[in-house]
Amino acid sequence: MQGFDLATPTTVDEAVALLAREGSLAIAGGTDLLPNIKHELFEPRTVVALGGIEELRGIELESDGTLSIGATTTLAHVAAHDEVRCRATALAQAASLVAGPQLRTMGTLGGNVLLDTRCQWYNQSYFWRQSLGFCLKKDGSVCHVIESGSKCVAAASNDTAAPLLTLDAELEFASNTGRRRLPIAELYKSDGVANLRKEPGELLVRVRIPALETGRERLGAYGKLRERGSIDFPLLGVAVRLDVVDDRIVHAALGAIALQARPLALQKAAAALIDAPASGPGFDDAVLACAAAAARQLHPVANVPGDAQWRKEMAPVYVRETVRAARAGTGPVHGR
């Protein structure tokens, strides 16, 4: 691995001062950063470790019912935490399916939210990419996925982004100029080279999931397509949220990842569920309509290493099954 200096701040202020310097990158669990440095995709001069910063830790239920998760909370904690499982079921399920057990012990929610996009032509060693002639995301000028394209379509592959999108999560960032809060829907853009609307010096402090309006039952589930039952990144990820009042779906949201650079909100698919009954034939019909709408919106390309045709065909299946799982209180949908 190429060399760098390591800084270990203990406060947010120290950290943002360090991160403001050119060539600095934050490290939380390091499970994405270090492979990327080893592949010479990132070449930081300074790596700023976040593990020593108290403010970035822990899961709290704020007085208004907001669930506040510190950016360096590990995925294993997120997956196992009772409040998360109950208030943000899809998030807990998604976290439980990231990578394998050791990586969930190490990887953090913040690192997952801010994960670099992935592509089979990109997540490779320097030697490999050199033999390829590189690509426009790093060191090169062409895209090998969309050969005529001028835009990188490397895939957002962070499992937790999909549920956080459906849960209207809000992100708190700190920088040396102050703090700001950003709805997660506004964080991502569809440029695979850099899919985050975030300044390099900004530190993610906490992720907040707003409380539910009273009287609503919130259901959720996550579906993850991958070939193996562990370790693999998603070939497709689908999160579902259903808010139910009196057996009627009053609000629905679907999020999908591992398609293109931006995690997608599937509004048309969600619309097919809103106002539908939450059980019986009406529900069944709505689910099928939802899956059909999702299929029209989801167009996997050969960015991540997996069978793109299969990923496309699985999209409606996973949408359908994940909606059903949300309603049934089961899930995650995995291994189908």
Add this chain to the structure above:
Amino acid sequence: MGARDQHGVDAPWVDPARSSTNGADGFAVVGRRNRKIDGLSKATGAAVYADDIALPGMLHAKFVRSTKAHARIVSIDTSAALALPGVHAVITGKDLPINYGVIPWTPDEHALALEKVRFIGDEVAAVAAIDEETANRAIKLVKVEYEDLPAFLDPEEALANPTPQIHATPKKPERGNVSKHVLLEFGDVDGAFEGAAAVVAGEYSFHGTTHAAIEPHCAVAQCSPDGNLTLWSSTQITHYVHRALAHVLELPPARIRVIQPCIGGAFGGKSDPFGFEFCAAKLAQITGRPVKMLLTREEVFYLHRGRHPMQLAYRTAADADGKLRGVDAKILIDGGAYSSFGLVTTYYSGQLLGGPVHLPTYRFDSTRVFTNKPPCGPKRGHGSVQPRFAFEIQLDELAHELDLDPIELRRRNFQGEHVETVNGQRITSNGFLACLDEVERASGWKERRGKLPHGRGLGVAGSMYISGTNYPIYPNDMPQAGIQLKVDRSGLVTAFTGGNDIGQGSSSVVRDLVAEELGMDPADVRVVASDTDLCPVDLGAYSSRVTFMVGNATIDAARALRRRIVDAIAAEWEIDARRIFMGGGTVFDLEDRDRLVTTREAFQIAEARLDTLGSTGSYNTPTLGGDYRGGTIGASPAYSFTAHAVEVSVDEETGRLTVENCWIAHDCGRALNPMLVAGQMEGSAYMGLAEALFEVHDVNRFGLHSGPSLLDYRMATTVDTPELHALIVESLDPEGPYGAKEAGEGPLHPALPALSNAVFDAVGVRLRHLPFTPGNVLRELRAARATSQRERASC
């Protein structure tokens, strides 16, 4: 020992009074779940593997690799790399110009590319520096200028285009890109097909897969001031590395010592002598410092030597009662950039089909071609897993066509024991019928096959495999396996064996056989293995030869030693030697059991009466094989037999196959240690199923490896692995050590076709093209549905 001497299948010491030390079958050590000789050292992290070796002043070396799939090297400029502080040496092909190859007839490799590079990742130069990071920086400074040549990524294209040749054959340019062609016919195949009641024909394909041992390859070389070279290497064949080093480095072999430390898995992928071994040695010579060369995981994928992709066209003819009449096969083999073991692979692609079902006539026509990809070679079940896949599906198709139970079809065609195959191979013990019985019983076959709910099914397949072969890679009349025993006054016996323990437990087997023969506690036997300075030659861990050959050599040596000890004690006690019994760590008089000494005392008595105590033993195969060119390839002193039943669930919407159970019945002759045998059977079945379902070793359209990592080369994890049920069958081979045969490769073969056959039972669709990834399966299911709809519409 002479080739035809036999040790017998019985325990060496059966106490007429049934001493409590012996089990019901008379064995005291063999047949039990003895712990491995190195188990606890591996469990506690004490075991030393190649990369665990650190020598004072050791340098680290790295390769400059080709970024081109096929190109001529115009120039190499190493000056900038040499100028980098910390760099001690840079070598290129010119420094190691002697060609070599593991098969003496096809020496088409160089330690570093000489004039051409033949695939992306081919080794071009090597740099030694004070640490890995400096070496990594230096390799980027080596400037290589290439002149591109057209690259062949598809074997059919390479076959159709004789130029440019990947390997020039100036005397025979007409060879084009053919690496090896074998056409063998046994009996009148065409005649057999005429008048057959049933003929099944089909095309099958087997994709590329690789060994992916968890330990990346590593070698450490050290030169002594007097010019002696020591190489520690993660090799499974120390002897061939030793020979190849002498040849390429132009050193007398007596100046070279090769040691295999603990090895982190091999599966055939550590069989060839490799560039990293030559380069570590050369760099150690040049720099006067020890040199380590540890490959990255990515580099292991370039080194490869894994399973050859094959396209297989098969026809099988049978009578109405299911009796086979003949098999006709045509196979195209994608060899990758070098020959490696490819000559043998090409023969194996046909030679190992002669059982367990009887083929009255048989023809195969196999062509291996070079392509600009990482070279293929021997992977567990070398060359025969692919044809077995095609053939065992053909048998299922035949059973279906004739409305026969697939197990019954195999029973009807069982070749029997002590027969000769159509291609001239001598079959001795054969427990295949018992294997079929076992999987039939354990899987609930009769009650469940064809009767499970739609989407769930059972399939069966069989196979045979060699226990070593009498083809010793380089022709010679010396033994294939040698053993020396040294006796110590402390009561310790040390066995010296060239046999490579690669995790399969061969050193544990040596220990147990010595202990059994000498009636000792296995804890009093040590084994020194795979060190060319210390151990007699063994040809290494390949072809599943070790237990059979090293085992026989061990018994041979132990018996020689035993005779001396027994004679010495008999003389001491002035009784007939037949009254002496060795067992339970003692030596006693059978007729006066109070007359007893410990084994240690016995050793001392013998040493006093005779001389410093020791013995040697060896094994060589009898003359075997058909009297035709290639007739010895695949000729083995004994064959193992296997049957698998696989239970699968097919998700017709997602295409995902879930293997629920795999029953593995394997005739290993005798299970010298049932725990080790079961481990080999389970590991084999796991590997076969994982190859079928998940793993793909291939290059992309640029000739770049499509995913040289353990992330993208998807090996099954715990949660992807079905319940594996090992069912050991013992046929007691007349020539195996106490009747033992191989268990480490045979049980891989049936896994893939049994899975395909199970899918047919589940959903009525034949999967003939690997890999069975869900996307591929889904397309096959859909195509089959479309065909059946068309058929329905047309009638």
Add this chain to the structure above:
Amino acid sequence: MASSIVELKVNGDTVEVAAPDHFTLLEVLRYRLGLTGSKQGCDKGDCGACTVLVDGEPVLACLTLARLAVGHEVTTIEGLMPAHLRAGGTGADPVQEAFDRCGALQCGFCQPGMMLSARALLDREPNPSRAAIKGALSGNLCRCTGYTQIIEAVETAIAASTERAPDGGSR
């Protein structure tokens, strides 16, 4: 690039090593401290061979910067048996013992990581189901065994420890 003296707590001992900032825990363990029991199979987080315990939790040493382990308890495979002996046990740790007894150690290369994942599981949950065992080991690739004897070994270790603690409590 900065180098510093790193003070690590490894297998109960406090040790000081000089290492550049970017060195991983795996590099420091293997190449600075000579604790070569932790294996390297990929160096990229894909195989699990480098699994060690940090504060009792299984992590990948190849993706852990050595300096970030400061202040935490690192346990490697070399630490299990001494810890077991210190705690009054005999022989190797029950997990190691069971892996040996069940033949789970073929080439053994994946096993230090595998055994530490198993150790962490049993410390957390003394009597896990077969599915939980498989889940906890699903980040450790083994190429030799087909996992069967590994899972048997973990079940054997569970049986051994529940035998010794008749209430079914921890070891």
